[in-house]
Amino acid sequence: MNDMHLALHGVAIKKHAAATVVAGAVGLSEARADSLLKEAATGGRVVEAQGGYVLSPAGRMILDNQYSRFYGELRADQAFVAAYDRFERVNVELKQVITDWQTLDVGGQKVRNDHSNKDYDAGVLDRLGEVHERFEPILAQLIRGLPRLAVYRHKLESALEEAERGQVQWVSDAKIESYHTVWFEMHEDLLRVLGRAREE
Amino acid sequence: MAFELGPHTLAIDGSALPDKQLIGGKAWSIARMRALGLSVPPAFVVTARACTGFLESGAMPDGLADELARGIAWLEEASDCRFGGSGRPLLVSVRSGAAISMPGMMDTVLNLGITDATEAALAGATGDARFARDTHRRFLDLYARIVLKAVIPDLDEHATPADWRKVIEDAGGAPVPTDPRAQLLAAVQAVFESWNSRRARRYRQHHGIPDTLGTAVTVQAMVFGNLDEQSGTGVLFSRNPLTGERAPYGEYLARAQGEDVVSGRYTPLPLSALGAQMPAVHAELLTAAATLERENGDVQDIEFTVQAGKLFLLQTRSAKRAPAAAVRFAVDMVNEGSIDEATALSRVTAEQVRTLLSPRLAEGAAAAADCVAKGEAACQGVGVGIVVTNTDEAERRALAGEAIVLARATTSPDDVHGMIACRAVVTEQGGATSHAAVVSRALGVACVVGCGDGSVTALEGRLVTVDGASGCLYAGALPVVAPDENAEPSLAALTRWAEARAPLTVLADGGPDALDLTSVDGGEDIERLPALIAGHGCVRGGAIASDGGVRAALAAGVRVIVASPRLPVLLAALEATREQA
Structure with missing residues (x-):
């Protein structure tokens, strides 16, 4: 593993993010991420715009070609891959829970959930908590294989706790690190690490 | 008093309403329905006091097993079924129920209550051996997961109960007791223990709920909608x-159990099918619905089962509703004199x-129009724009002011920025739970x-209209139209009531001296509003008309908001006022 790869990987996961955010996502120090991304910008691998970084087409190609090299050992780690397969099964449930959070079934028709029905919301949040608890041992196994994934544990927990406190936007708001935002970034991270394609 | 079966257990016979703290919300609701003379499957409740005792001592209260036996005997008598024996079997549900x-x-x-013996009895009673076997499987699955807290694989539908028990034991679970009375005691204890689950403790801590309250346990006889031709x-x-029309609305599945409705294996019939087959049951149901709506002061969503020609109400709650229905319910119920205007406003x-x-x-x-592609409607709304398949290009052009529709095979976190900027998002793969749909x-x-595959990315460069309601491109x-809030009488009524109560004035236009946030840097950002609007009495534009904007306006002492439509702003202001109260 090298730090430049991690920095580019962080930009792929956290598009348009500042160096501090990229650092937090992949476990680099802020100073290190900042200097690496400046170097990458000079080398034409990333482009800086409005304080955030995106990969250049060349940067993207270089990054995509590095995964198999850096994660070859992990891809052969049976415990890690088995944990990933369990994650994919939980992922199906999680997506359903998030969808149920966003939509109400009213007499067979789907309408937008405006969160005025507290009982309904409480039921869905309870299910989200259940899915989270079932995912915890799986994540622990993934972290044993790739320690930097621990960052997701903290982010998922804090999003869940915010939601349980009544801050409804922490379930699926796309503009903050809501439970779904973090879950999806983690999914993207795992897909890249393992060289898998997303299946919807 | 719902009568005592012992110091820790009450039979819910509807004779009086016990304390909700003691018996929990679920049992309280059953007791209330029985007190109203409605037909509910018989139930008894292990009180929260028993739970408190267990939490203090770590042991189940003395004599609880005997009390459960008396409770079961009462259910047997009330339902004319037998628990764990031959004859028509009594099966029960066991659920937690704290006051909150x-x-x-x-x-x-x-x-x-299902065992090898009762499975055979259930098969005989329903004439459906497959159902009885499946009931057995679903019980073992739930018991293993919930009571034994075992992580088990899906139980193979074609295997036998002995196989399933082995799978559960092999998965590290304790053996499932063969005696249903032992199962019941273990299930009650599992409810007590769940009071101290990490999530429950965290929730109580956040909401200032004492840890000493404890939870009650409701044990209720199950009824079967698949017993015979007179069941459903x-x-x-x-x-x-959906529409709010003052007419009962529902679905009925003859000869089916609740899970059949959920599974989608059967097509439900309109409620009139029940009316045609069993007019008396249908009439009783409608009367019960009217009673529950009147008693609860809101439109109800009622789950029911008919067992051998007898109606049982399983659950009632305030109905989920589409926006049009929310408005009509609120206005109609005021006009009927069943709720006041303030209550109506709190329901929209x-x-x-x-x-x-x-x-x-x-x-x-x-x-x-020519429908050029069709998929699953994932988010309502209409978006008109040029189809672009490259997310970066879509974002760039959208930010430059072009109307863009983003078309992708699938989306990933990489596409979120483009999705924010576009008028509509369309994908080729994935369903209602896909990333594109959720985001x-x-x-x-x-x-x-x-x-x-290939359907929408092939439209690159074309001008399309995406209808998120029908799923058509x-x-x-x-042509797109926006309904007028003044043209619709029920919205006009709500507006009138809201104006009389709102803590600020909302004007559709005018306000020449208003601060216009549209032309202020950061005016779309709720977080920055407090600083931007401080000292202004009248504000328009930017994010001021959103729920967060209205809250910020109230906090800053803004007296007038200029926005159209007006009603959402008025309702948001009333909501914010209620939150503070």
């Missing part, structure tokens, strides 16, 4: 939850009115998913 519902409590265990199951809304949200007033395809526009709904962007720009 909270996450992390034990899920409901269903079909407790269904859902009834006391009014139409700003978001529901915004949805009702959001732009839609003009009447008849779709009929004449679009979170953003409120019109979205159609799963249009099929139409060629060209179809």
Whole structure:
């Protein structure tokens, strides 16, 4: 593993993010991420715009070609891959829970959930908590294989706790690190690490 | 008093309403329905006091097993069924029930009481051996997961109960007791233990709920909608939850159990099918719905089962409703004299009115148009724009002011920035739970998913209209209209009532001296509003008309908001006032 790869990987996961955010996502120090991304910008691998970084087409190609090299050992780690397969099964449930959070079934028709029905919301949040608890041992196994994934544990927990406190936007708001935002970034991270394609 | 079976257990016979703290919300609701003379499957409850005792001492209260036996005997008598024996079998559900519902409590265990012997009896009673076997499987599955807390694989539908028990034991679970009375005691204890689950403790801590309250456990006889031709199951809304029309609305499945409705294996019939087959039951159901609506002061969503020609109400709650129905329920119930205006206003949200007033395809526009792709409707709304398949290009052009529709095979976190900027998002793969669907709904962007490989990316460069309600993409720009809040009498009534109570004035236009946030840097950012609007008495534009904007305006002492439509702003202001109270 090298730090430049991690920095580019962080930009792929956290598009348009500042160096501090990229650092937090992949476990680099802020100073290190900042200097690496400046170097990458000079080398034409990333482009800086409005304080955030995106990969250049060349940067993207270089990054995509590095995964198999850096994660070859992990891809052969049976415990890690088995944990990933369990994650994919939980992922199906999680997506359903998030969808149920966003939509109400009213007499067979789907309408937008405006969160005025507290009982309904409480039921869905309870299910989200259940899915989270079932995912915890799986994540622990993934972290044993790739320690930097621990960052997701903290982010998922804090999003869940915010939601349980009544801050409804922490379930699926796309503009903050809501439970779904973090879950999806983690999914993207795992897909890249393992060289898998997303299946919807 | 619901009569005592012992110091820790009450039979719910409807003779009086016990303390909700003691018996929990679920049992309280059953007791209340029985007190109203409605037909509910018989139930008894282990009180929260028994739970407190268990939590203090770590042991089940003395004599609880005997009390459970007396409770079961009472259910047997009331239902004319036998628990764990031959003859018509008594199966029960076991559920947690604190006075305040909270996450992390034990899920409901269903079909407790099924054994090899009772499975045979159930098969005989229903004439459906497959159902009896499946009931047995579902019980073992729930018991293993919930009570034994074992992580088990799915139980193979074609295997035998002995196989399933072995799978559970092999998966590290304790053996499932063969005696249903032992199962019941273990299930009750599991409910008590769930009071101290990590999530329940965290929730109580956040909400200042004492850890000493404890939870009650409700044990209720199960009824079977698949017993014979005079049986079935269904859902009834006391009014139409889609349109708001004052007419009962529901579905009925003859000869089916509740899970059949959920599974989608059967097509439900309209409620009139029940009326045609069993008019007396149908009439009783409608009377019960009217009673529950009147007693609860709101439209009800009622789950029911008919067992051998007898009606049982399983659950009632305030109905979920579409925006149009929310408005009509509220206004109609005021006109009928059943709720006051303030209550009506608390039942319609700003978001529901915004949805009702959001732009839609003009009447008849779709009929004449060419549908160039069709998928699953994932987020309502209409988006007109040029199809772009490269997310970065879509974002760039959208930010430059072009109307863009983003078309992708699938989306990933990499695409979110483009999705934020576009008028609509369409994908080729994935369904209602796909990333594109979830993110679009979170953003409120019109979205159609799963249009099929090659379907929408091939439209690159074309002008299309995406209808997120029907799931269709139409060629060209179809006419779009926004409903008028003043033209609709029920919205006008709500506006009048809201104006009389709102803590600030909302004008549709005017306010020449208003601060216009549209021309202020950061005016779209709720976080920055407090600093920007401080000291201004009248504000318009930017994010001021959103729920967060209205809250900020109230906090800053703004007296007038200029926005159209007005009703959502008024409702948001009333909501903010209620939150503070």
